[in-house]
Amino acid sequence: MKRKPGVLLIGLGVLAFVATMIGAFRLAVTFDQRLAFHPPISERGEAEEWTPRQEALEQQRQEEEEAARTKPYEEEEYRAFPKVGSRVAIWVVAQLHLLFAAFVLAVPMFAVVIEWIGIRTGDKRYDALAYEFTKLLSVSFSLTATFGAGLTFMLIALYPKFTNYLMHVFSPTFLPYVLLFFAEAGFLYTYYYGWGKFSPKVHLFLGIMLNVVGTGIMVIANAWLTFMMTPNGVSESGALISTWDAVSNYTWMPINIHRLIANVAYGGSVAAAYAAYQFLQAKNDAERAHYDWMGYIGNFVAICGLLPLPFAGYWLASEIYAFSQTMGLTMMGGAFSWLFIIQAVLIGNLFLFANWYLWLGMGRIQGAERFRAFIWPLLTIITICFAIWATPRSIIATTEEVQAMGGSSHPVLGYLGVMSAKNTAVNILILTTYVSFLLYRRSGKIPTVKWAKTGNLAQAIIFALSAATVIGYGIAGYRVDAATRIGFSRPQVGAVLLAMLLVTVIDVLMLRGAKTTDTRWGKIRPLSQYLLIMLAVTFTWLMGLMGYLRSGLRLHWHVFGVVRDTSPDAFTPTLGFATQVVSVTVLIFFGLIGFVFWLAGLSGKESHAGEEAAAHAAHPSPVGFDPSPAGATPMSSAGGSAPAASAATSSRIETS
Amino acid sequence: MEQFNWWVIVPVFAALIALRWRRTSMLTWFAAWWIGMFLVVRYGFTVPVPMSVVKLYMGLVTAALVAYVLTDAGRIREVTEPLAAFMTERRYLPYLAAVALFIPAAVAFGIYRDMTRVPQPPSFARTIHPATPAEPIDVHGTSYDLGTADNPYRELEETDPAAFKARVENGRKIYYENCFYCHGDVMAGDGMFAHALNPIPTNFQDPGTIAMLREAFLFWRIAKGGPGLPAEGGPWASAMPAWENFLSEDEMWNVILFLYEFTGHRPRAVELH
Known part of the structure; x- marks a missing residue:
């Protein structure tokens, strides 16, 4: 056998290298020991004698020990959170708690309504859909409680004096809060685990009670935070006069209503994002059909919540002005006014995405082509309204630009920066979105009633009159005083709501017995699903920013005008910093909600043993449209099994 | 057009x-x-x-x-x-x-x-209407809570139109003696000194200025001027003098009546709970 000389040489080389390294290391250690300081050789007792420095150190230690022993007790006002500071730490945890809490409160609202529709119509698919929404709740509930506990501990640890003051005012509300929380846990888990185990009515009752106690919890917590903004029921020095007056402060009820509606919009959008996430990784047409439908319902819920939200916001803003002109001006004309431009851009995006999703959705309906011509004019109106809404009153401009404009507002665009223009734009946006929805709804239906043409004409006239009313009041708003102008928002909103109501009634009557075409659920471009995810992200970001605005309006007060913030954080951060904190919080939230989605998806997957068995199965069975594609759908609360609801992939599901 | x-x-x-x-x-x-x-x-x-x-x-x-x-x-x-x-x-x-x-x-x-390019100072978003101070302000020894204060002569519009007109006329005289140099003949913020100022004087004809504000806000701004602008919000750099050093309280309230009368705007009312 011929020997390879190279191998031997390489082996020797490696050995030589290792030996050299060991030798070098030994030499380095030896030199190090020789060069190190060694005390002179002396008697043991002499070596232990202390130097003057050591004596001084020992004396200092003893003094510190003595000072610690005799230190009087002092209540601390603040403690610092490492690195990011107390404010940012509380901000992030409170925001995360709120985002999960809002989701946990919102989902049962529409889950119960969907379950009720399922019971009323006998259609098991609604039951399965309600269950799928509910699946997202249990982990979210745990995370809500975890962040809630974190927030409480951090408040006690970082803001002890202020927390103590809140306890002084609100201690009678704590026990009901805890009891309601227990009740919520009980109803939630019974509602979830009891799916199909109770009679439909009992199960529905559990769901309704879950909503009642959940809303109760929110209403109590709202009292605490609104008291911080618009305190009531306390003396000038902060002494409690009446807990009920402290609860029913200026902004308590507006926040209750605003949050209730906003939760529905936000919860619907996050649930739709879950459906989109599942759609994008669906393995077959049946799954795609199911999650397409689920995403559509989630988005529908979100838009239903979004439409009345600006009006609840007006009420809240008006109460803030009523409580304190200073706070109102800080919000709309002062340090925070630019947040409203960001808000306008985000809400404009929500409307654009929502409409875009509906237009893409027309692709799944046969016969929708006849409405395609409407997209361009609708998009034009939305873009113009969006631009008006996002136009700032005082513009960021260079010195040259300011000089050219003759001030911070543009001589023409300045007219778009005031409330009359904004109110008009948002009302027309709402009306346009409703038209998009109506066109979507009519896509698969051809009316057969004799008066169809008259009905269409009546609908067009109603829309035109409504738009004319909104625009007319918008223009008139420039010629009246502020109070009258704010009052104009009522007829504007009324005209829009009335138009939506009348047109819906006409539509329902007109489409009775209409010829319908197939809705091919699942036959929609993936882009639509990304739009759903973008809607959820935009909603979440918006909540974070507006939450910061509401809280930040207190400026350097813990409780406005009563308890002053004397911590190092008693300043308003820059808009850029605030948006960074909110953005990071939103990212963390989506990381965690992704975990919730993944867990919810797991619960529907086959067990490992089941997967192996399936892998060995010789003849896999064909799959049809099963609204519970993951196979873990519970027994229907109506008593039947959900898979019985299977239908063809192109099944028709009346969702409107 | x-x-x-x-x-x-x-x-x-x-x-x-x-x-x-x-x-x-x-x-x-x-x-x-x-x-x-x-x-x-x-x-x-x-x-x-x-x-x-x-x-x-x-x-x-x-x-x-x-x-x-x-x-x-x-x-x-x-x-x-x-x-x-x-x-x-x-x-x-x-x-x-x-x-x-x-x-x-x-x-x-x-x-x-x-x-x-010739270097430019950085652009900024200037806050036009700063928040009023939460604490009362003192003008000529009188304390005004800006959250509740209102023009004491506004009610004359209904109760005594002749007296109201006289107040407005007094306001007109005060405006053209003191304010029009910067705020202009027709209150468009384009007086003869306006172009030397940065930021330039407010255009009261603009529906986004005094029409959005309560009279107490105007009183505060006129009385305290640029030097009395609050720290938060800025940047200010306003050349508006503190008119409390030159005008009486009555004169300031009168000129406010004239500003609204001349422009046709109505002052913001107090929001009710």
């Missing part, structure tokens, strides 16, 4: 209508709308629109055009196919090379322009 450059707006829309009439390709249509809207926003106004707003509007236009194209598979094809052909077919090679050279050249030109 003189606030618009019609020589820009009319040709742009005429060109867009002509393109529609000629049923041009989607890619051309897309590009034409984007360029057309840019021209209208950037050059369609007599007073140029600041770049921050131009960028905002063009972002919206881009989003809308992209949404329109992406809503339909046929439109997507109409846009992407010519682009793919341009980048892959041999017959377009010289044009592709020209584009490949044009892009770095344009970037280089942009950098050259930025480097040779």
Whole structure:
């Protein structure tokens, strides 16, 4: 056998290298020991004698020990959170708690309504859909409680004096809060685990009670935070006069209503994002059909919540002005006014995405082509309204630009920066979105009633009159005083709501017995699903920013005008910093909600043993449209099994 | 109408209508709308629109055009196919090379322009209406809570119109003796000294100024002027004097009556709970 000389040489080389390294290391250690300081050789007792420095150190230690022993007790006002500071730490945890809490409160609202529709119509698919929404709740509930506990501990640890003051005012509300929380846990888990185990009515009752106690919890917590903004029921020095007056402060009820509606919009959008996430990784047409439908319902819920939200916001803003002109001006004309431009851009995006999703959705309906011509004019109106809404009153401009404009507002665009223009734009946006929805709804239906043409004409006239009313009041708003102008928002909103109501009634009557075409659920471009995810992200970001605005309006007060913030954080951060904190919080939230989605998806997957068995199965069975594609759908609360609801992939599901 | 450059707006829309009439390709249509809207926003106004707003509007236009194209598979094809052909077919090679050279050249030109531009102070968003102080203010020894204070002579409008008119006339006299040098003959913020000031005086004719505010706010601003502006919010740099040093309380309330009377605006009322 011929020997390879190279191998031997390489082996020797490696050995030589290792030996050299060991030798070098030994030499380095030896030199190090020789060069190190060694005390002179002396008697043991002499070596232990202390130097003057050591004596001084020992004396200092003893003094510190003595000072610690005799230190009087002092209540601390603040403690610092490492690195990011107390404010940012509380901000992030409170925001995360709120985002999960809002989701946990919102989902049962529409889950119960969907379950009720399922019971009323006998259609098991609604039951399965309600269950799928509910699946997202249990982990979210745990995370809500975890962040809630974190927030409480951090408040006690970082803001002890202020927390103590809140306890002084609100201690009678704590026990009901805890009891309601227990009740919520009980109803939630019974509602979830009891799916199909109770009679439909009992199960529905559990769901309704879950909503009642959940809303109760929110209403109590709202009292605490609104008291911080618009305190009531306390003396000038902060002494409690009446807990009920402290609860029913200026902004308590507006926040209750605003949050209730906003939760529905936000919860619907996050649930739709879950459906989109599942759609994008669906393995077959049946799954795609199911999650397409689920995403559509989630988005529908979100838009239903979004439409009345600006009006609840007006009420809240008006109460803030009523409580304190200073706070109102800080919000709309002062340090925070630019947040409203960001808000306008985000809400404009929500409307654009929502409409875009509906237009893409027309692709799944046969016969929708006849409405395609409407997209361009609708998009034009939305873009113009969006631009008006996002136009700032005082513009960021260079010195040259300011000089050219003759001030911070543009001589023409300045007219778009005031409330009359904004109110008009948002009302027309709402009306346009409703038209998009109506066109979507009519896509698969051809009316057969004799008066169809008259009905269409009546609908067009109603829309035109409504738009004319909104625009007319918008223009008139420039010629009246502020109070009258704010009052104009009522007829504007009324005209829009009335138009939506009348047109819906006409539509329902007109489409009775209409010829319908197939809705091919699942036959929609993936882009639509990304739009759903973008809607959820935009909603979440918006909540974070507006939450910061509401809280930040207190400026350097813990409780406005009563308890002053004397911590190092008693300043308003820059808009850029605030948006960074909110953005990071939103990212963390989506990381965690992704975990919730993944867990919810797991619960529907086959067990490992089941997967192996399936892998060995010789003849896999064909799959049809099963609204519970993951196979873990519970027994229907109506008593039947959900898979019985299977239908063809192109099944028709009346969702409107 | 003189606030618009019609020589820009009319040709742009005429060109867009002509393109529609000629049923041009989607890619051309897309590009034409984007360029057309840019021209209208950037050059369609007599007073140029600041770049921050131009960028905002063009972002919206881009989003809308992209949404329109992406809503339909046929439109997507109409846009992407010519682009793919341009980048892959041999017959377009010289044009592709020209584009490949044009892009770095344009970037280089942009950098050259930025480097040779006269330095400008940074842009900022100035807060026009600062929040009133939460604590009462003191004017000539009288304490005013701005949350509740109101013009003591406003009620004369209803109860004693003759006395109200006399107050307004007094306000007119005070305005033209003191204020019009900066705020202008017709309160448009264009008085003879206005162009020497930065920020320039407020234009009271603008519906976004005094029409949005309560009279107590105006009283605070007139009495305390630029030196009394609160720390938060800024930057201020207002040259408005503190008129409490020159006028009595009555005179300041009277001039406020005149500001609203002359402009036709109504003051903001107190919001009710």
